[in-house]
Amino acid sequence: MRLSVIGCGYLGAVHAAAMASIGHDVVGIDVDERKIATLSEGKAPFFEPGLQEILTDGIESGRLRFTTDMSEARGAKVHFVGVGTPQQKDSYAADLTYVNAAVDALLPYLTEGDIVAGKSTVPVGTAAELSQRVTATGSTLVWNPEFLREGWAVQDTIDPDRLVVGVPEGESGEAAAAILREVYHPAIAKGTPFLVMDRPTAELVKVAANAFLATKISFINAMAEIAEVAGADVTRLAEAIGHDERIGRQFLKAGIGFGGGCLPKDIRAFSARAEELGRGESVAFLREIDAINLRRRDRAVEIVVEALGGSVFKKNVTVLGAAFKPHSDDIRDSPALDVAVRLHGLGAWVTVTDPAAIENARRVHPQLNYVEDRDEALRGADAVIVVTEWDEYRHNLSAEHAASIVNSRVIIDGRNCLDAKEWRAAGWEYHGMGRP
Numbered sequence: 001m002r003l004s005v006i007g008c009g010y011l012g013a014v015h016a017a018a019m020a021s022i023g024h025d026v027v028g029i030d031v032d033e034r035k036i037a038t039l040s041e042g043k044a045p046f047f048e049p050g051l052q053e054i055l056t057d058g059i060e061s062g063r064l065r066f067t068t069d070m071s072e073a074r075g076a077k078v079h080f081v082g083v084g085t086p087q088q089k090d091s092y093a094a095d096l097t098y099v100n101a102a103v104d105a106l107l108p109y110l111t112e113g114d115i116v117a118g119k120s121t122v123p124v125g126t127a128a129e130l131s132q133r134v135t136a137t138g139s140t141l142v143w144n145p146e147f148l149r150e151g152w153a154v155q156d157t158i159d160p161d162r163l164v165v166g167v168p169e170g171e172s173g174e175a176a177a178a179i180l181r182e183v184y185h186p187a188i189a190k191g192t193p194f195l196v197m198d199r200p201t202a203e204l205v206k207v208a209a210n211a212f213l214a215t216k217i218s219f220i221n222a223m224a225e226i227a228e229v230a231g232a233d234v235t236r237l238a239e240a241i242g243h244d245e246r247i248g249r250q251f252l253k254a255g256i257g258f259g260g261g262c263l264p265k266d267i268r269a270f271s272a273r274a275e276e277l278g279r280g281e282s283v284a285f286l287r288e289i290d291a292i293n294l295r296r297r298d299r300a301v302e303i304v305v306e307a308l309g310g311s312v313f314k315k316n317v318t319v320l321g322a323a324f325k326p327h328s329d330d331i332r333d334s335p336a337l338d339v340a341v342r343l344h345g346l347g348a349w350v351t352v353t354d355p356a357a358i359e360n361a362r363r364v365h366p367q368l369n370y371v372e373d374r375d376e377a378l379r380g381a382d383a384v385i386v387v388t389e390w391d392e393y394r395h396n397l398s399a400e401h402a403a404s405i406v407n408s409r410v411i412i413d414g415r416n417c418l419d420a421k422e423w424r425a426a427g428w429e430y431h432g433m434g435r436p
């Protein structure tokens with residue numbers, strides 16, 4: 001099927017390449033000329049495992065191309081809109097400028113029977129507002145939220161755990177659902193649930209899912225705060241409660257909290273929208289979720305300060321990680337980088353290393369010292385803090401080896417990802433998050 005994908009960021013670029021990889025004829029469109037030039041050469045503009053391969057294959061097969069020219073959307077049956085919805089500069093609400101601009105720019109090229117499928121995460125009610133403009137062209141607007149995780153984006157797009165489509169009532173909605181069923185046929189044939197619902201529900205599904213995930217993380221981080229004063233170990237607690245299938249083990253890793261381009265802004269936009277709808281109190285707990293999350297960064301910094309005898313001034317602190325999570329070069333709202341910047345602000349000499357995110361980090365925080373080689377970064381450290389649980393630090397860094405490079409054996413495990421026993425046995429003073 002001929003498809004267009006408007007917006008070629010983390011979401012759109014992966015979606016375009018993934019749709020080509022399952023046999024569709026796809027044009028990816030973005031206003032950013034540099035990004036389009038990179039993608040057109042078959043190069044991934046950001047780090048995402050597996051993306052490079054499907055981009056190259058798509059372009060070589062002739063089924064995938066990229067352009068800045070919106071008129072090339074003409075002739076596609078489905079137009080996916082996957083542009084950004086960042087937090088507004090002066091409020092918690094989502095900024096819908098890009099969504100509105102993308103849909104408006106697309107309107108002249110829509111023809112009768114086309115489907116416009118919104119993928120961006122938007123406040124509930126957005127589809128209803130956009131719908132009139134789209135319907136006037138004889139096209140149908142549906143909402144088809146995306147649940148991909150960075151680092152697993154290709155797999156999550158080709159082989160999602162569920163597909164959700166919000167459609168308008170009546171024949172046009174039924175026809176649109178049938179067309180999307182065709183688009184996603186390979187996944188549906190493998191048994192992926194395909195859930196058709198109304199548009200407000202589909203919009204809400206996405207923010208509700210992210211709110212739930214954020215809540216789970218902050219719940220366990222709140223337990224970490226209690227564990228810290230009670231002399232308990234939050235990692236053992238998570239393991240024990242996680243055996244209850246109703247609770248589950250996933251997303252119960254306590255540490256320096258969540259970041260990235262989705263969870264933080266999505267829970268804020270959700271509470272802003274709930275307030276607009278007169279139901280602010282229904283999700284008032286999300287403010288608390290946010291506050292708990294941010295407190296963990298404070299706590300990590302505090303632990304480093306305490307471990308260094310009350311001050312980090314003129315101390316060498318090595319920060320292992322900058323990305324908001326492993327398998328990603330994304331530093332948007334990264335708790336890792338935030339901790340590094342705060343330590344720098346307190347007068348520490350901060351050296352940051354990361355397998356993928358140094359370039360992005362340096363652009364935003366040039367004041368920090370970046371070293372690509374992990375061992376080089378560890379040299380002479382008075383304290384080491386792990387803030388992103390890359391395998392390079394979790395599994396491939398031995399406590400013995402690290403001990404031979406640093407100045408002082410002090411390790412703060414901001415992600416509770418190291419074997420405390422191993423590090424202590426090698427003579428390290430080990431500090432976890434919510435662990436004795």
Ligand code: UDX
Pocket residue numbers: 146147148149150151210213217250251252253254255256257258259260261262263324325
């Ligand atoms: C998230 C959702 O998982 C995804 O479904 C949605 O489409 C977009 O938002 P992503 O932002 O890629 O995906 O990251 P995710 O893997 O959810 O992690 C988010 C943050 O939570 C990371 O900073 C991670 O380190 C942190 N986290 C995750 C924890 O601190 N503890 C956990 O147990 C799990």
